[in-house]
Amino acid sequence: MSRLDALRGPSPPVDHNARSIAALAANPACHRRAVLDAAGIDKGKVVQHLGHPMQFGQSPFALIRSRQFKAIVKESGGAHLLRLLRELLGLAVEEAGYRDVEDVDEHAGRALLRKHTEQLLRSAAENRGDAATIVDHPLLKLNVAGYDVYLEPDVIAFQAQGKFHVVVIKTFAIIDDQAETAKVSAAAREAAVYVHALRVLFEQLRLDPQRVSHDIVLVCPENFRNFPTARLVDVRHQLEVLRRQLERLARIDTILDTLPPDLSLDLMMDGDTPTRSAAELGAAVSGIPARYAPECLSVCELAYFCRAEAKACGSLEALGRAVRDDLGGIESVSTVVNLATGAAVPSDDQVAVTERLRYARRIHGEVVA
C-alpha cells in the first residue's frame, strides 16, 4: 500500500477530470490540494464533514444551457462546426467526415470507447483519404500521479493540413469580438489538459505529437444569440504550466516527506456516514500547508475551509493575491493594523510599507471625516 493510499484509507479514489487537473495547475503552490488530489480523496465529503460545505453547486440552468448549446453546435453532423472550421482553419470542402465514437455501442464501457477513439485517430492520422474530419465523443486517458484519468473533450477536429485541433464548446458569449478574460483562460487551461492527453496518446501510437496543434478552437455563442462563433486560442503557456505541474505531482513524495508519518485523512466511513470526529480530521487537514486565495472559491471544494482558517489566523492571503503582494513581508492583518495605527514599531524592512499604510490611513481619515 502506497503512502497516498494510506492517507485516503479504504474508500475508493475519486477520479480526476479536466477541470480538476486544470484547477490544480491554477494554484500550483497549494500543497494541500496537491496531496488530497493525488491521494484521490473526496474533498466534497471532507469539507462537508468539517462543516464548511460548498455553498453553491453548478447551476442546473447553466448545465441545461451548456447541453443545449453543445447540441446546437454538433447537430446535423457538426454543421456549425464545419462552417467555423472552414472559416478559421481553411478546411477544404472535401473534408466533411463526421465520426461519433459512441456509435460503437450505446452501452460500451470506457475501455472500449477509448480503444475506438484510438483506432479512429490513428486511421485519421495515417491516411489522409480517411474521412474523419470531426471526431465526436472521443475518450482519452491520462496518467496523473499513478492513476488513470479518463477525459472527454467536446470534439476533436482534424484538419487537412495534417494537424489535429481540440474543440472546446463553452456557453459564455463573445460580444463584439470580446469575451471575459477569466473565462477564456479557464477554458484554455481545461483545453490544455486535452491537448496534453492527446499528445501523450500520439506518442504511444508512435505518431508525431506535434501534429496535435497548440491552438485550440474555442466555440462560443455570438452576441447573446445561440449562434456559434469560434476563435483560435493559443494554449502553449497553459500546456507548459500543466506539464510542469504534472511532473511535480509525480514527485509528490517530497511533499509527503514533510508531513507527519502517521497522518491520515480517512473519514472512517460507516456506510454513508463518516465516523471520525470533525476536530480530529480538521487538525489532520490543517497539518498540510495550504495557499488560500479568494480565486480558490470558484475552483476548489476545500476553499471555504481554507478561507475560515486563513481568516481565523488573520492571514493576509484571505484578502487576495494583490493585497498580499502589496504588503510584501507582512504576515497577518493585526500586524498591518498595528503598523498603520502606530501601535507597533516597524522593523527595517517594514519601514517603506508602514509609510504607505500611514499615508493611506491619513487620506482615508480626511475623506471620511
Added chain:
Amino acid sequence: MDGLEERMLTLRREIRVASAAGDHARVRSLRAELRQVERTWEEAINPPPAPPAPVREHVHQALTLLGVPAAAKTIVAVDESFFSGTITNAKLTSLRRDEERSFRSSPNSRPYYLCAALSAERLSPVRGVLAVSTWPLHRRIIGPLSPRTDLLTSTIRIAEHLQRLTRAGESPLGGFRLLTAMAQNIPGAVADFGPADPDRVITAARAELAVHEEKDQQHRKAVAERAASQLAEVNQLFGAGLRTASTA
C-alpha cells in the same frame, strides 16, 4: 336545431307541471332528458374538434418532405413550419420502440414503419435519428459523410417545397425561417440578413453536394449490401446491437 329548441321548451313546461303535481320521480327523469337535449344542442352549435392525426402520420409526413433520415429536433421543426405543428420531442421518444414492438408482434402488417437509421460501422441504430421503412436500405445507412449529404439533400428539398408553395401563392414565414437556419452552414447559400432565397440555396447546396455525393453513395451502398446479407429483416429496420438483442 329548431326541433331541439322546441323539445327543450316542451320539457321545461312538463317539468313545471310535474313538480306542481308533486310527481318527483317524473321530474327527475324529465330533468335528465332535458340535460341530454341541452348537451346535444350545445354540440350542434360548436362541434368538438376532430381528433388530431396520430403522431406517426405527422412524422411520416415530415420525413417524406425531408427525404433523408432526420433527428427528432429537425422533424419537430419541419412539422412546425409546414404542417400543423402538433408533435413535440417528448412524443417522439417512445415512437421508435413502439414501432419495433408492433413490427415484432405482426411483421409487415402496416404500410410503413418509422424505423432507425443504421450506423455504417456497427449497423447499430443511430441514437435519436428516424427513417421510413419503405426507403431503400442504403438511404438509411449513416456513414461518415452522410450527415453532411443528408443536410444538403434535405435543405434542397425544403427549398424546392418553398418554391412550390410560393408558386401556389403562399409564403409560409416559418418555412423560410427554417430554410435560413439550415442554409446558414452551407457556403454561399445565404447572402446577408433577411430570409434565404430558395434558388440561391439550391444552387449552393447542389455545388457542395456534388463534391461528397458519389463517395457517400458508394460507401452507403456497400454497407447496405453487407447489412442485407447479414441481418434479419427486423434488424435491418431497427438496427443490430446489444439493445435489440436484449429486447428480442
